[in-house]
Amino acid sequence: xxxxxxxxxxxxxxxxxxxxxxxxxxxxxxxxxxxxxxxxxxxxxxxxxxxxxxxxxxxxxxxxxxxxxxxxxxxxxxxxxxxxxxxxxxxxxxxxxxxxxxxxxxxxxxxxxxxxxxxxxxxxxxxxxxxxxxxxxxxxxxxxxxxxxxxxxxxxxxxxxxxxxxxxxxxxxxxxxxxxxxxxxxxxxxxxxxxxxxxxxxxxxxxxxxxxxxxxxxxxxxxxxxxxxxxxxxxxxxxxxxxxxxxxxxxxxxxxxxxxxxxxxxxxxxxxxxxxxxxxxxxxxxxxxxxxxxxxxxxxxxxxxxxxxxxxxxxxxxxxxxxxxxxxxxxxxxxxxxxxx
Amino acid sequence: xxxxxxxxxxxxxxxxxxxxxxxxxxxxxxxxxxxxxxxxxxxxxxxxxxxxxxxxxxxxxxxxxxxxxxxxxxxxxxxxxxxxxxxxxxxxxxxxxxxxxxxxxxxxxxxxxxxxxxxxxxxxxxxxxxxxxxxxxxxxxxxxxxxxxxxxxxxxxxxxxxxxxxxxxxxxxxxxxxxxxxxxxxxxxxxxxxxxxxxxxxxxxxxxxxxxxxxxxxxxxxxxxxxxxxxxxxxxxxxxxxxxxx
Numbered sequence: 001x002x003x004x005x006x007x008x009x010x011x012x013x014x015x016x017x018x019x020x021x022x023x024x025x026x027x028x029x030x031x032x033x034x035x036x037x038x039x040x041x042x043x044x045x046x047x048x049x050x051x052x053x054x055x056x057x058x059x060x061x062x063x064x065x066x067x068x069x070x071x072x073x074x075x076x077x078x079x080x081x082x083x084x085x086x087x088x089x090x091x092x093x094x095x096x097x098x099x100x101x102x103x104x105x106x107x108x109x110x111x112x113x114x115x116x117x118x119x120x121x122x123x124x125x126x127x128x129x130x131x132x133x134x135x136x137x138x139x140x141x142x143x144x145x146x147x148x149x150x151x152x153x154x155x156x157x158x159x160x161x162x163x164x165x166x167x168x169x170x171x172x173x174x175x176x177x178x179x180x181x182x183x184x185x186x187x188x189x190x191x192x193x194x195x196x197x198x199x200x201x202x203x204x205x206x207x208x209x210x211x212x213x214x215x216x217x218x219x220x221x222x223x224x225x226x227x228x229x230x231x232x233x234x235x236x237x238x239x240x241x242x243x244x245x246x247x248x249x250x251x252x253x254x255x256x257x258x259x260x261x262x263x264x265x266x267x268x269x270x271x272x273x274x275x276x277x278x279x280x281x282x283x284x285x286x287x288x289x290x291x292x293x294x295x296x297x298x299x300x301x302x303x304x305x306x307x308x309x310x311x312x313x314x315x316x317x318x319x320x321x322x323x324x325x326x327x328x329x330x331x332x333x334x335x336x337x338x339x340x341x
Numbered sequence: 342x343x344x345x346x347x348x349x350x351x352x353x354x355x356x357x358x359x360x361x362x363x364x365x366x367x368x369x370x371x372x373x374x375x376x377x378x379x380x381x382x383x384x385x386x387x388x389x390x391x392x393x394x395x396x397x398x399x400x401x402x403x404x405x406x407x408x409x410x411x412x413x414x415x416x417x418x419x420x421x422x423x424x425x426x427x428x429x430x431x432x433x434x435x436x437x438x439x440x441x442x443x444x445x446x447x448x449x450x451x452x453x454x455x456x457x458x459x460x461x462x463x464x465x466x467x468x469x470x471x472x473x474x475x476x477x478x479x480x481x482x483x484x485x486x487x488x489x490x491x492x493x494x495x496x497x498x499x500x501x502x503x504x505x506x507x508x509x510x511x512x513x514x515x516x517x518x519x520x521x522x523x524x525x526x527x528x529x530x531x532x533x534x535x536x537x538x539x540x541x542x543x544x545x546x547x548x549x550x551x552x553x554x555x556x557x558x559x560x561x562x563x564x565x566x567x568x569x570x571x572x573x574x575x576x577x578x579x580x581x582x583x584x585x586x587x
Binding site for chain 2: 076077078079080107109111112114117118120122124148150151152153154165168171182183189190191196197199200205208209211212214215219220
């Protein structure tokens with residue numbers, strides 16, 4: 001009886017402690033600690049799990065993205081102006097390159113990665129007296145200029161007299177009507193349909209699709225997440241990672257693949273292009289995202305760094321371990337040769 | 342009547358054969374037959390016989406014209422790969438070499454409204470109207486790209502290409518549809534994401550608490566009621582505008 005009472009107290013304290021973390025994270029109610037399995041991400045490691053917006057994660061991802069000035073500042077099609085010529089000293093040239101690098105870093109800032117927004121199903125009042133008076137819905141939008149769009153009240157009066165808050169799609173459409181954003185259309189462009197997406201992917205225009213998605217959709221809408229998922233899947237299937245390198249979307253791609261534990265293709269691509277430091281960052285990111293995997297635990301135990309990390313990852317986790325080990329051997333031989341010279 | 346026909350026949354004869362329109366072809370044959378002693382007819386054939394032949398030729402040519410339209414109706418982009426097209430235009434765009442007819446040195450700022458009205462086609466039709474196999478369609482990307490500048494990405498003015506205003510409008514619509522479907526690439530504006538709050542915690546997008554019975558003096562949202570400003574802030578504002586206060 002006393003044991004039962006103690007168990008009940010433990011249960012209550014457990015559930016109270018777990019209510020404290022942020023409401024965004026999915027709450028997994030483990031009643032008794034012994035029942036929770038160690039390999040799954042449970043509520044205990046939710047707070048320790050890194051988010052996309054963490055500075056450490058963001059630094060690693062920007063390192064992987066790279067910074068190719070020629071690609072970031074490639075010529076775009078715009079109104080032609082006569083060219084300007086500047087006569088510069090070496091020092092001025094260096095300063096100009098530095099400022100260009102700063103500008104490029106700003107342009108390569110990654111767009112936010114958010115969970116899908118919950119639908120709005122709020123009914124403010126039901127007035128039966130208005131039932132059947134009008135044949136159409138009426139939408140009332142607060143068009144005050146100074147308030148953020150996410151704090152704007154938009155309500156819909158249905159013909160049957162219900163006054164409800166507008167859904168997310170209606171909100172986006174109406175905000176675009178009253179406060180138009182450059183490049184955004186009221187109805188989504190047809191390029192985001194399956195057949196058209198496939199056609200665009202066959203032309204290797206993934207970066208364009210992602211840019212158009214950023215312009216058109218909000219970061220937490222379902223369409224945004226779906227289009228990003230489809231693009232990343234296609235890139236991973238065909239191994240065309242170079243298309244997104246040195247763009248603002250590469251971080252999102254890497255994070256998506258790490259979350260799905262399918263980063264082998266990306267790792268192999270990095271090794272092919274002799275980007276060993278990037279490969280090491282990718283593996284350390286993997287260990288941050290999946291701290292309970294075998295390779296993470298072994299790496300933590302051995303405190304491995306550099307090529308040793310890659311070896312552990314290749315042995316424990318990846319499916320393409322053969323290629324990774326070959327590439328590592330080749331790199332070690334090269335390093336030995338250069339050390340001998 | 343006969344004189345006008347002769348005049349038209351001379352005009353049509355002067356035109357280069359490659360740009361002849363099937364409609365005009367059958368009219369040409371018609372006029373040649375009606376004018377009288379043409380090269381194909383002997384002068385002793387009775388007039389009724391010549392009219393029957395004219396009618397059958399007219400039908401054939403009409404059929405040919407209709408067939409040509411149908412051949413490329415389903416897939417207008419096939420025409421740009423065909424030998425006929427390469428023979429006529431080669432690698433040059435469709436509008437190159439076309440010259441508008443106008444008075445004076447400066448052409449009017451708008452091209453003609455339309456080349457084809459009903460069955461009739463004007464003299465010197467625009468590059469798109471003169472070749473019925475050229476169909477402006479949003480999937481016909483190669484044709485559309487001939488009318489877009491490769492350096493600026495903008496559509497050429499009709500005074501440069503020579504197309505009539507009706508076809509220019511169709512061209513704009515097709516180019517917009519092609520960009521919408523993703524056939525044509527274009528420059529996409531850059532979007533900034535800094536400084537935006539995505540928490541969705543505001544009552545406008547979050548869930549409102551169910552209606553409680555409001556106590557006296559209590560409002561639905563706390564910011565509905567009177568908000569008293571900070572005394573210090575009010576004093577500061579009064580100080581700055583002291584000269585304007587009564």
